[in-house]
Amino acid sequence: MWVLRSVHAKSITRTHGTSSAYFNPPAREILQCSRAKICPTRCTPRHRYGTSRGNSTTFVGAIHTWNLSDSMSTARVVFFGTPDFASATLTEISLTPGIQVVAVVTAPDKQAGRGRQWKTSHVAETAVELGLPVFKPERLRDPGFVKELEALHADLFVVVAFRMLPEVIWAMPKRGTFNVHASLLPDFRGAAPIQWAIALGHTQTGVTTFLLNDRIDEGEILLQSTLEIDQNEPFSSVYERLMRVGAHLAVETIQGLMHLKLTGTAQIMNAEARLAPKIxxxxxHVELLKTLEDVHHRIRACDPIPGASFRLDVTGNERIKVFQSKLLNHCNTMDYKLQIELLISDEGMQLVQGEGVLQIHEIQWPGKRKMDVPTFLRGFRLRGKFSLTA
Incomplete structure (x- = not known):
């Protein structure tokens, strides 16, 4: 007996049984909620796949709005994902007419926290709220799990922030398997594309959908959508915006593939394409960087997690975390051999390098909670200029 109690839906009681060892039977009631509550900001993406970094750009796809129910049967989709970034896409495609999510595959539950409580993934929680069946396989190649997937007769598999799929999985659906990746491929292939784009000072990023193959993030590109990055925008803001863009782009990709309007275009690998390895x-650790500009971008890339940090002689081995920085005086002709120092005064807290100044707006001193700098300085007496220590 399974019972769902939710602020979004009436309490229900529903019996459900299955013999599958891989099936996690959730409540089956689909939430009565509007799409506006889930994805409040509608994006108008610009789709493109650039074959070079100059003015010449080859476009793959265009801005389309397809209605699957007008011309063909419902698209049967299996969704693969784990974190909240993937949950937004799962919600969006589940609430789109003409698309039926027949199953969700996510990571097994894990023990976490001081109490070692069992914790489910964001995607698993979203799937249960949406009334979708959930699979949590330990091994993706397990023959029993593979048979369960085959029995679903899915048209498409959609993957967002999930582990690498074996060929026996990604080659299964007749319309293919595509991934939603938070960069403009082939740039920033890897596990942390958003952090690396910000850390390297890029002013533009985006989302790519591409067909899976046996190499990580190297499949044929289907659609891309670009997004501008503000010079002071932190990771949290870029992450939220890309999450919404990715959800909308996934819907358009499903519709395009089902209407046979999309074909993949091979990625052009070149020396300019950067990687985005796991961080x-x-x-x-900003003391490893050479310029204030690099420090500013690294603070943004680590805000709010894991938090950019440095050590001072006065803090020993403990690290000071800093957030929300802004360049006040950036001199392109600066001698970058000069040491970066921390200046603490009654007026605020700054990282300085020669004439260059980087204002710090939030800080987390060792053993303290995160707070804005003026509040911190009211209870902190130390003043002066201090060298960062490695």
Missing amino acids: YPPFG
Whole structure:
């Protein structure tokens, strides 16, 4: 017996049984909620796939609005994903007429926190709220799980922020398997495309949908949508905006593939295409960087998590985390061999390098909560100029 109680839907009681070892039976009531509540901002994406970095651009696809119910049967989709970035896409395609999500595949539950409580993924929680069946396989190649997928007779598999699929999975659906990736491929292939685009000071990024193959993020491109990045915009803001763009682009890609209007275009790999490997703690260590501009971009890329940080002689081995920075005086002719120092005064907190000044607006001192700098300085007496230590 499964019971769902939600602020979005009436409480229901529904029995459900299955013999599958991979099936997680959720409540089956679909939430009565509007799309506006899930994705409040509608985007008008510019789709393109650039074959070069100059003015010459080859366009793949265009801005289309297809209504699947007008001309063909409902698209049967299996969705693969784990974090909240993927949940937005799952919600969007589930609420789109003409698309039926027949199953959701996500990571197995994990123990987390001090109490070692079992925690489900964001996608699993969203699937249950939407009344969708959930699979949580330990091994994607497990023959039993593969048979379960085959029995669904899906037209498409949609993948967002999930582990690499084996060929026995991605080659299964007749209309293919596509991934939603948060960069303009072939740039920033890898696990952390948003963080690396910001860290390297890019003013433009976007979302790409591409067909899966046996290489990571190297499949044929279907659609792309560009998004401008503000010079002071943190990771959290870019992440939220790309999440919405990706959800809308996934719907258009499903509709285009079902109408046979989209074909993949091979990625053009060149020396200018950068990678986006998984980030580790040293990614946020700003004392390893040489310029204030690089420090500013790294603070943005780590805001709010994992948080850019540095050490001072007065803090020993403990690290100070900083957030929300802004370049006040950036001199292109600066001698970057000069050391970057922290200036603490009654007026505020700044990182300085020669005549260059980077204002810090939020700080988390070791053992303290995060707070704005003026509030922190009211209870902190230390003043002066301090060198960052490696």
